[in-house]
Amino acid sequence: MIRDITIGQYFPGNSPIHKLDPRAKLVLTFVYIVSIFFCKNFAALAISVAYLVFAVLLSRISLKLLAKSLKPIVIIVLLTSVLQIFYNDDGTVLFQRGWFEITTGGLVMAAFTTVRIIALVLASSLLTYTTSPTLLTDAIERLFSPLKKIKINVHSIAMMMTIALRFIPLLIDEVDKIMSAQKARGAELDTGSLLKRGQALVPVFIPLFVNAFTRAYDLAFAMECRCYRGGEGRTRLRVMKFCARDYVAFGVTIVCLAGIAVSNYFLTALI
Amino acid sequence: MPILETQNLSYVYGENTPFRVQALKDVNISIEKGELVGVIGHTGSGKSTLMQHLDGLVKPTSGKVLLEGEDINASKAATRAARFKVGLCFQYPEYQLFESTVYRDIAFGPHNMGLSMEEVDERVRRAADYLEIRDAWMEKSPFDLSGGEKRRVAIAGVLAMEPEILILDEPTAGLDPRGRAQIASLIEKYRVSTGSTVMIVSHSMDDIAESATRVIVMDNGTVALSGTVDEVFREVQTLAQHGLDVPQITRVFLDLRARGVQVRTDIYTEKQARRELVGLLRKEGVLQ
Numbered sequence: 263m264i265r266d267i268t269i270g271q272y273f274p275g276n277s278p279i280h281k282l283d284p285r286a287k288l289v290l291t292f293v294y295i296v297s298i299f300f301c302k303n304f305a306a307l308a309i310s311v312a313y314l315v316f317a318v319l320l321s322r323i324s325l326k327l328l329a330k331s332l333k334p335i336v337i338i339v340l341l342t343s344v345l346q347i348f349y350n351d352d353g354t355v356l357f358q359r360g361w362f363e364i365t366t367g368g369l370v371m372a373a374f375t376t377v378r379i380i381a382l383v384l385a386s387s388l389l390t391y392t393t394s395p396t397l398l399t400d401a402i403e404r405l406f407s408p409l410k411k412i413k414i415n416v417h418s419i420a421m422m423m424t425i426a427l428r429f430i431p432l433l434i435d436e437v438d439k440i441m442s443a444q445k446a447r448g449a450e451l452d453t454g455s456l457l458k459r460g461q462a463l464v465p466v467f468i469p470l471f472v473n474a475f476t477r478a479y480d481l482a483f484a485m486e487c488r489c490y491r492g493g494e495g496r497t498r499l500r501v502m503k504f505c506a507r508d509y510v511a512f513g514v515t516i517v518c519l520a521g522i523a524v525s526n527y528f529l530t531a532l533i
Numbered sequence: 534m535p536i537l538e539t540q541n542l543s544y545v546y547g548e549n550t551p552f553r554v555q556a557l558k559d560v561n562i563s564i565e566k567g568e569l570v571g572v573i574g575h576t577g578s579g580k581s582t583l584m585q586h587l588d589g590l591v592k593p594t595s596g597k598v599l600l601e602g603e604d605i606n607a608s609k610a611a612t613r614a615a616r617f618k619v620g621l622c623f624q625y626p627e628y629q630l631f632e633s634t635v636y637r638d639i640a641f642g643p644h645n646m647g648l649s650m651e652e653v654d655e656r657v658r659r660a661a662d663y664l665e666i667r668d669a670w671m672e673k674s675p676f677d678l679s680g681g682e683k684r685r686v687a688i689a690g691v692l693a694m695e696p697e698i699l700i701l702d703e704p705t706a707g708l709d710p711r712g713r714a715q716i717a718s719l720i721e722k723y724r725v726s727t728g729s730t731v732m733i734v735s736h737s738m739d740d741i742a743e744s745a746t747r748v749i750v751m752d753n754g755t756v757a758l759s760g761t762v763d764e765v766f767r768e769v770q771t772l773a774q775h776g777l778d779v780p781q782i783t784r785v786f787l788d789l790r791a792r793g794v795q796v797r798t799d800i801y802t803e804k805q806a807r808r809e810l811v812g813l814l815r816k817e818g819v820l821q
Contacts, residue, residue, distance in 0.1 A: 436628075439623065439628075440628065440629055442585065442590050442623065443623045443626065443628075443629040444629060444641075445590055445616065446588050446590060446616060446620070446621040446622075446623070446691070447629075447641055447642040447645060447690060447691065447694065448613075448616055448617060448641075448642055448645030448646055448694065449641075449645055450613075450645070464631065465629075465631045465641065468631035469628055469629055469630065469631050472631075472676065473628055
């Protein structure tokens with residue numbers, strides 16, 4: 263069902279990963295994702311995967327939940343790895359029938375792509391699962407605050423992101439409700455030609471937009487009532503400050519990156 | 534034969550996820566033609582989920598929903614037919630209005646049934662009549678109406694399909710007392726004049742006590758109690774266990790009794806209360 267979507271969801275917890283400074287988490291996730299693409303051989307890849315597994319275990323997020331975040335990308339992973347097997351003809355031929363051949367190079371490439379995509383998705387899921395949307399946008403605002411110098415209103419953008427993230431689950435719920443209500447009035451939403459289906463969505467989207475605008479107005483009034491006037495001079499309830507935990511995280515990451523660099527340098531590159 | 538019945542109906546949300554919830558457990562209810570059934574239960578008791586099953590919007594995990602003896606989930610055609618025979622009006626139905634005019638919005642349901650233009654027109658007029666929707670509104674945008682008016686238009690949209698069974702989920706939620714009374718009396722008028730079956734889901738005991746011929750109490754996905762208004766509201770203790778209270782007026786009489794005043798406690802509506810109090814005051818010689 264539509265409400266099974268878990269992307270971008272936050273699962274509160276009390277683990278060391280949850281407690282990391284969101285700015286640190288954001289930067290480290292970004293660095294990690296980039297680093298996955300610099301792994302040139304299995305040793306480097308293994309270090310990278312070990313780092314991720316370590317983080318997952320520390321976060322105490324259930325593996326089932328993480329597996330669920332992989333669901334939407336199963337097809338992409340399968341497709342890309344199959345294509346790699348088809349189109350890569352480096353290395354020795356293992357199997358051949360007509361134009362179709364499987365080579366060691368193809369298998370290695372397929373393995374690398376699969377692991378990279380999965381690690382990428384898991385790392386970003388881990389970030390959103392362990393960081394509340396508000397903290398995340400706060401972190402983005404802080405990290406991008408130097409852009410204020412070139413007249414970019416970082417605060418407004420961050421606030422819009424926070425609100426957008428907050429509204430996603432509400433809107434999903436609402437689509438679900440409106441669809442049921444229109445189906446109860448005999449609307450056929452999942453049969454017929456593409457054009458018909460498109461038309462059938464009108465009774466769903468009009469109420470959805472109308473309600474979204476009403477909500478937006480209400481929210482704007484509520485914010486004004488509480489004297490919101492943008493980021494200028496606004497203080498924070500929770501001031502972000504790096505502590506020992508964050509420096510340890512940076513340290514571990516640097517060790518991991520060094521490991522990857524060393525493996526890349528001393529062992530033969532497979533890709 | 535009951536017009537609508539469920540057999541061992543069970544439903545599970547999010548099977549195989551950490552959020553698994555058993556929303557319905559072995560629900561067996563049967564509704565006779567012409568009844569006005571009140572379904573009560575606190576939030577999360579499964580009443581809304583049950584209503585969605587009765588309209589074929591949700592497929593049961595196990596068990597059956599029988600409409601006039603036929604399984605509504607037997608085929609796609611059967612489900613669709615059931616949607617027209619069972620009219621389900623959701624909570625806050627005004628949020629489903631979308632057309633450019635009130636008339637066209639009410640016509641959406643009958644139009645989906647594939648009726649002729651004349652038939653659609655007749656049904657829209659009849660439904661508008663039942664809900665006392667003025668002709669002047671018909672060409673207005675539904676978004677220009679007030680909350681209570683929108684509610685009536687939305688209910689008319691379901692009524693216009695002329696369902697044999699009308700299910701209303703919290704039809705008076707969020708309205709002021711006058712709006713509540715108006716909607717309740719319009720629904721009752723509709724039921725009496727058409728002889729159709731009506732189910733009202735509510736957590737307001739007072740609404741239910743006023744008009745229901747039978748009450749079903751849901752708790753934790755099961756039917757906790759079922760019977761006439763009298764049979765159900767007599768069970769003060771059991772209701773409390775399920776997180777529910779008796780109607781406010783009944784509470785008054787229970788408290789009077791507890792203070793030693795000799796009154797009946799099977800009082801569920803204002804009318805009964807007035808009669809009982811007047812009788813009591815006469816007996817005491819306060820009233821002539």
